[in-house]
Amino acid sequence: MTRTGGRIDKRQAILDAAFAVFARAGFDAANVQEIADAAGVAKPTVYNHFQDKDTLFRAALAAAAEQVAAANLAAVARIAPDGDPRRSLTRAARALARRCCDEQSRALRTLTYAQLGRFPELLTDVHAVTAGRLADALADRLARLVVGGQLRHCDPAVVAEQFLALLTGPLERRSQLGTRRLPAAEIDAVADNAAETIVRTFA
Amino acid sequence: MTRTGGRIDKRQAILDAAFAVFARAGFDAANVQEIADAAGVAKPTVYNHFQDKDTLFRAALAAAAEQVAAANLAAVARIAPDGDPRRSLTRAARALARRCCDEQSRALRTLTYAQLGRFPELLTDVHAVTAGRLADALADRLARLVVGGQLRHCDPAVVAEQFLALLTGPLERRSQLGTRRLPAAEIDAVADNAAETIVRTFA
Amino acid sequence: MTRTGGRIDKRQAILDAAFAVFARAGFDAANVQEIADAAGVAKPTVYNHFQDKDTLFRAALAAAAEQVAAANLAAVARIAPDGDPRRSLTRAARALARRCCDEQSRALRTLTYAQLGRFPELLTDVHAVTAGRLADALADRLARLVVGGQLRHCDPAVVAEQFLALLTGPLERRSQLGTRRLPAAEIDAVADNAAETIVRTFA
Amino acid sequence: MTRTGGRIDKRQAILDAAFAVFARAGFDAANVQEIADAAGVAKPTVYNHFQDKDTLFRAALAAAAEQVAAANLAAVARIAPDGDPRRSLTRAARALARRCCDEQSRALRTLTYAQLGRFPELLTDVHAVTAGRLADALADRLARLVVGGQLRHCDPAVVAEQFLALLTGPLERRSQLGTRRLPAAEIDAVADNAAETIVRTFA
DNA sequence: TATGAATGAGCTTTCATTCAT
DNA sequence: AATGAATGAAAGCTCATTCAT
Numbered sequence: 001m002t003r004t005g006g007r008i009d010k011r012q013a014i015l016d017a018a019f020a021v022f023a024r025a026g027f028d029a030a031n032v033q034e035i036a037d038a039a040g041v042a043k044p045t046v047y048n049h050f051q052d053k054d055t056l057f058r059a060a061l062a063a064a065a066e067q068v069a070a071a072n073l074a075a076v077a078r079i080a081p082d083g084d085p086r087r088s089l090t091r092a093a094r095a096l097a098r099r100c101c102d103e104q105s106r107a108l109r110t111l112t113y114a115q116l117g118r119f120p121e122l123l124t125d126v127h128a129v130t131a132g133r134l135a136d137a138l139a140d141r142l143a144r145l146v147v148g149g150q151l152r153h154c155d156p157a158v159v160a161e162q163f164l165a166l167l168t169g170p171l172e173r174r175s176q177l178g179t180r181r182l183p184a185a186e187i188d189a190v191a192d193n194a195a196e197t198i199v200r201t202f203a
Numbered sequence: 204m205t206r207t208g209g210r211i212d213k214r215q216a217i218l219d220a221a222f223a224v225f226a227r228a229g230f231d232a233a234n235v236q237e238i239a240d241a242a243g244v245a246k247p248t249v250y251n252h253f254q255d256k257d258t259l260f261r262a263a264l265a266a267a268a269e270q271v272a273a274a275n276l277a278a279v280a281r282i283a284p285d286g287d288p289r290r291s292l293t294r295a296a297r298a299l300a301r302r303c304c305d306e307q308s309r310a311l312r313t314l315t316y317a318q319l320g321r322f323p324e325l326l327t328d329v330h331a332v333t334a335g336r337l338a339d340a341l342a343d344r345l346a347r348l349v350v351g352g353q354l355r356h357c358d359p360a361v362v363a364e365q366f367l368a369l370l371t372g373p374l375e376r377r378s379q380l381g382t383r384r385l386p387a388a389e390i391d392a393v394a395d396n397a398a399e400t401i402v403r404t405f406a
Numbered sequence: 407m408t409r410t411g412g413r414i415d416k417r418q419a420i421l422d423a424a425f426a427v428f429a430r431a432g433f434d435a436a437n438v439q440e441i442a443d444a445a446g447v448a449k450p451t452v453y454n455h456f457q458d459k460d461t462l463f464r465a466a467l468a469a470a471a472e473q474v475a476a477a478n479l480a481a482v483a484r485i486a487p488d489g490d491p492r493r494s495l496t497r498a499a500r501a502l503a504r505r506c507c508d509e510q511s512r513a514l515r516t517l518t519y520a521q522l523g524r525f526p527e528l529l530t531d532v533h534a535v536t537a538g539r540l541a542d543a544l545a546d547r548l549a550r551l552v553v554g555g556q557l558r559h560c561d562p563a564v565v566a567e568q569f570l571a572l573l574t575g576p577l578e579r580r581s582q583l584g585t586r587r588l589p590a591a592e593i594d595a596v597a598d599n600a601a602e603t604i605v606r607t608f609a
Numbered sequence: 610m611t612r613t614g615g616r617i618d619k620r621q622a623i624l625d626a627a628f629a630v631f632a633r634a635g636f637d638a639a640n641v642q643e644i645a646d647a648a649g650v651a652k653p654t655v656y657n658h659f660q661d662k663d664t665l666f667r668a669a670l671a672a673a674a675e676q677v678a679a680a681n682l683a684a685v686a687r688i689a690p691d692g693d694p695r696r697s698l699t700r701a702a703r704a705l706a707r708r709c710c711d712e713q714s715r716a717l718r719t720l721t722y723a724q725l726g727r728f729p730e731l732l733t734d735v736h737a738v739t740a741g742r743l744a745d746a747l748a749d750r751l752a753r754l755v756v757g758g759q760l761r762h763c764d765p766a767v768v769a770e771q772f773l774a775l776l777t778g779p780l781e782r783r784s785q786l787g788t789r790r791l792p793a794a795e796i797d798a799v800a801d802n803a804a805e806t807i808v809r810t811f812a
Numbered sequence: 813t814a815t816g817a818a819t820g821a822g823c824t825t826t827c828a829t830t831c832a833t
Numbered sequence: 834a835a836t837g838a839a840t841g842a843a844a845g846c847t848c849a850t851t852c853a854t
Contacts, residue, residue, distance in 0.1 A: 616816075616817065619817085619818085650818075650819085651818065651819040651820075652819085652820095653818070653819060653820085654817080654818055654819070657817070657818070657819095
């Protein structure tokens with residue numbers, strides 16, 4: 001009963017395949033036939049769903065950005081609104097840090113950087129989806145901690161921003177813009193440091 | 204006395220043209236004919252000098268890296284081995300910061316990042332030429348300042364690294380990986396801050 | 407009572423849309439999707455009614471030929487079988503001449519000429535429907551004029567043929583094979599001349 | 610010693626092949642690969658010489674028009690400036706009429722008509738080269754006949770125009786716009802009639 | 813050495829046509 | 834009967850690269 005056709009299925013399959021192929025080969029070297037093959041559809045089907053290669057690229061990155069954003073938000077959601085903030089924040093920091101360094105996030109950043117010339121708006125757009133929403137959600141959670149008395153009075157937006165900066169800054173630097181894969185222990189260490197600093201300063 | 208036909212001249216013209224075209228269009232969009240035109244030679248001449256487009260790309264980036272490196276070293280050379288270290292270091296910092304943000308340096312970084320997939324070794328190579336030598340030379344000068352008593356005892360290599368990190372980190376972040384052009388005042392401010400921090404800490 | 411879904415309606419809508427699109431774009435440049443859109447149906451519906459694009463083309467031209475033929479016959483029918491032949495023939499000549507120069511007739515001829523290579527039989531077929539029937543009907547009417555004594559004795563078929571030649575020949579030449587739109591006055595003048603010649607010769 | 614390369618050779622070969630293929634298949638159905646094959650070159654060579662298919666089409670028709678024009682002029686050149694005008698004109702008329710009905714001339718007209726929609730300027734351009742020059746040259750010769758006393762005083766331009774009209778008009782009509790091939794005898798008859806009419810009227 | 817000319821390979825895109833519902 | 838979705842096939846065009854002079 002599992003129809004393997006279905007317009008939505010194919011669209012999603014194409015988006016996934018496109019992101020994978022683009023991530024592996026880059027925008028120019030990736031060819032549409034390869035994407036179609038990877039998606040298990042014919043080439044014109046790709047063009048039935050997306051006007052051209054450019055549009056497909058943007059859509060694939062947007063979809064990936066959504067997935068990354070969702071994962072990030074899930075990590076934030078796991079910060080308990082009560083209970084020990086150190087544990088919560090550390091756990092969230094580790095989850096975020098790992099997500100930051102996984103294949104998808106790295107590919108998303110790499111592709112965005114590499115195509116800055118051709119798709120200048122991507123940097124902003126992707127950032128808005130991934131980082132913007134994340135900062136907002138994090139600020140929300142922090143606000144509850146403040147209200148609950150676990151965090152001392154502060155501007156949650158500012159603290160959220162700093163928290164994220166403490167995470168991503170070192171990760172980007174150490175991984176050389178996502179070029180090098182970091183060992184899990186190092187990722188956790190960065191996360192722990194970030195959480196520790198925030199807790200010390202604001203708890 | 205400048206023969207305009209000399210082999211060396213042509214080679215250099217091709218390298219310059221290649222870098223310019225690559226910088227403007229990116230590796231894939233740039234085509235060899237355009238480079239040949241910009242260099243004022245015929246297309247096969249390009250291939251007489253460079254095996255293929257990849258080789259040309261690497262050579263063009265290497266040449267640009269050399270030029271950037273030379274400029275950077277010149278800035279370092281202007282640090283007086285004696286005299287007021289604050290003035291010296293501030294001047295050097297400004298010179299370096301400006302060089303960091305000029306067209307050539309930005310293009311060099313942009314191209315390197317964008318082609319990480321296809322030319323993975325470029326990041327290391329370019330970095331070695333531009334940043335590595337620079338750090339070395341800077342450490343050398345700092346050592347003389349230490350020896351001369353203008354700087355307190357320290358490991359010059361470490362201080363040099365930190366000095367450069369204080370320069371490039373903020374510049375990269377503020378310019379969004381070289382995407383946005385920074386106003387001169389902001390560049391100088393970053394440079395001044397970096398110098399100030401170093402001087403305060405180590406003078 | 408005009409159901410807008412009826413099979414016949416759709417078939418006719420498709421034929422009309424097809425002719426319009428073919429007329430505008432030519433056979434090759436016209437695409438079936440565009441025709442379907444113009445007809446307000448889905449593409450497969452077009453294929454439910456017509457085997458393929460070729461068949462559709464032939465059918466669309468045949469339908470247009472029928473319409474042109476009907477209009478031509480109507481013009482001929484208005485020749486009074488009695489009364490002043492000069493007035494009758496002049497009026498009929500003008501009506502025919504105008505019809506000859508309208509969008510539909512011109513498009514029909516243009517398409518037929520342009521696709522002589524791919525659809526060689528069209529020239530004959532279309533001609534039979536438009537010109538053949540017309541000549542016949544005209545000959546019939548002329549015969550009645552002869553019988554009624556308004557025209558002197560002659561072979562009505564020959565006179566009909568000459569009448570039409572006197573109309574279409576100059577119109578084709580002046581309009582450069584239907585390329586240029588003629589002013590109404592010029593069309594009328596050609597018609598008047600044709601009628602005058604016939605009347606002078608045979609009345 | 611017969612190099613089969615040579616830029617000019619190839620260009621001409623491409624033009625010839627293009628005209629042949631276009632003549633056989635029409636503009637849309639003809640594909641560039643086929644033309645390249647027929648010319649014995651690779652596809653990109655076609656594009657090295659002509660920007661795109663449109664340009665190639667125009668160039669091929671222009672070249673054919675030149676050839677047709679040259680042949681026509683040659684026929685006119687054979688009108689003796691003295692001697693019996695009836696013989697001269699009849700001979701020229703036959704030569705022109707035959708040329709008018711040969712493959713190349715017919716294909717040139719057919720292609721021009723068929724692509725009026727896409728290349729509206731071709732009709733005028735081709736006509737200027739083939740008919741315009743011809744009428745001029747013919748008028749020149751007729752003028753000499755007038756001066757020599759073989760033709761009575763008249764406007765040579767007018768007579769030339771009428772002469773050509775008497776040739777091409779019937780030929781176009783009888784061959785159904787070049788669709789049907791006429792027997793040689795019929796062609797000659799048309800030519801003879803045209804010459805006879807001119808001679809009777811103006812000799 | 814430098815070049816005008818040529819080419820093999822490949823890519824994006826389009827379109828007539830057909831399934832499956 | 835009508836349609837949303839999918840596809841096979843092909844075409845125009847570009848480009849890195851190489852002959853042959």
